[in-house]
Amino acid sequence: MKTQTDVQTSEGALVPTAAGHAEAGRNPGMSLDVAMFEGHRVNRSAAERRCATLTSRRSVKKAHQAAWLVNAVRCVDLTTLAGDDTGARVQRLCAKARQPIAPHIVQGLGLDPEGLRVGAVCVYPTMVPHAVRALEGTGIPVASVATGFPAGLMPLHLRLEEIRWAVAQGAGEIDIVISRELALTHNWQGLHDEIAAMREACGEAHMKAILATGELETLNTVYAASMVAMQAGADFIKTSTGKESVNATLPVSLTMLRALRDYGMSTGHRIGFKPAGGMKQAKEALAWQILMKEELGRDWLNPDLFRFGASSMLGDIERQLEHYVTGRYADSSRHALA
């Protein structure tokens, strides 16, 4: 089969600046510029049509499919965000993060079992110390949700303090939630200022801005909120908390990717994308990677620029990879975790 690096291979700079070159480095953000999104209209039915045919126009089979699934593993933010989370559950999740696919499957794929890791482990702030201890020496970052996740309805100074606390505990990535009210009332300056303050509170920790798109009503608002989050310095934009009634969808993702591409064209900065919530099947991992590749190119198919936020997708990916290696499906209970 092809190795995991096959789907990482660069096809060159994919987000050229106006001057024709791509810049490396973290997005520093900029002042609010409404001209970059006001008046932008998203054609919902065109977006839905494009996404409906995504996987039928391009099918990924056999060794290619296995390589894409291995790449999906590398991009998973393995997540537990439940009210009954415990240190023991987080430790089990971290053990899975260290060895996301059973060694006999990884060996069957011709890969080094020690070399396959997930993108990050994502937990609530009070679980960060457990995850940091369990992942010590692995290089796997701990991500923490913060800012009153999932609703975000807390005074701003407490939301900022929560970020600082999680970072002090060792979180290297912070998944913030935006104030939906500010987006729904088109208070773009207010939204920009809040997110910029969150980015400052993150310090060196990378910030993923969760838009909670299922609560933003229109794709035009999704586009505008994406742009405001990037202008405020987001390193990633993320669809959902996993707690909305509608979480990651392909048309919403397409809208966010177009905003991300437009922001890159204007500023030269590459922003990451994280669909999250409700993703459970390997075929979803393929569909989103196809979307990323078609919209942004292969450069985005790596954990620096792309993550899946998922608590229960890894099990099906492992099952499909086992089928590829052995020709048989194991009972799904054997891959129950994550």
Ligand SMILES: O=C[C@H](O)COP(=O)(O)O
């Ligand atoms: O950020 C990740 C999401 O909360 C995970 O959602 P999920 O439990 O539906 O996979």
